[in-house]
Amino acid sequence: MPRRCTVCDHPQRHDIDATLVTGAPYRSVAKRFGLSESAVYRHKTEHLPAHLLKAKEVEVVAQADDLLEQVRNLQTHALDILERAEKSGDLRSALAAISQARGNLELLGKLAGELDERPVVNLNVSPEWLELRAVIVGALGPHPAAHRAVLSALEGAGNG
Numbered sequence: 822m823p824r825r826c827t828v829c830d831h832p833q834r835h836d837i838d839a840t841l842v843t844g845a846p847y848r849s850v851a852k853r854f855g856l857s858e859s860a861v862y863r864h865k866t867e868h869l870p871a872h873l874l875k876a877k878e879v880e881v882v883a884q885a886d887d888l889l890e891q892v893r894n895l896q897t898h899a900l901d902i903l904e905r906a907e908k909s910g911d912l913r914s915a916l917a918a919i920s921q922a923r924g925n926l927e928l929l930g931k932l933a934g935e936l937d938e939r940p941v942v943n944l945n946v947s948p949e950w951l952e953l954r955a956v957i958v959g960a961l962g963p964h965p966a967a968h969r970a971v972l973s974a975l976e977g978a979g980n981g
């Protein structure tokens with residue numbers, strides 16, 4: 822009998838997935854939900870992407886949409902921090918915010934790709950996404966390297 826994943830079987834699996842998507846450390850997630858660190862790690866690397874892939878199923882779609890929403894919120898925060906860091910001349914924080922924003926975009930791209938059979942969440946045609954994309958690209962204008970990196974990540978997301 823194959824060994825069950827204690828995270829997949831966990832009654833709060835959705836909360837755990839949502840926490841993992843934010844990039845929370847395995848140790849703190851494990852502690853918070855009473856799991857082993859290795860189970861959390863294995864779940865995130867092996868099962869979480871598959872859960873997102875199963876998004877065609879109605880119940881999971883709702884969860885994936887929720888995750889999408891959370892990533893969008895994170896992105897708003899990252900861009901806000903970037904703007905503030907830029908104004909105060911804190912280049913270190915600005916770079917960290919750019920890096921976080923880029924990670925969020927990659928995740929948004931993946932989620933969009935996995936959900937693109939559902940027109941309602943097809944980010945490539947969603948007005949909110951086009952608006953967000955314009956904001957992101959605009960905000961990175963003063964950072965040519967980040968601007969290029971994000972544009973290429975966006976292209977990849979659009980084509981994938």
Ligand SMILES: [Zn+2]
Binds near residue numbers: 826828829863864868
């Ligand atoms: Zn699992």
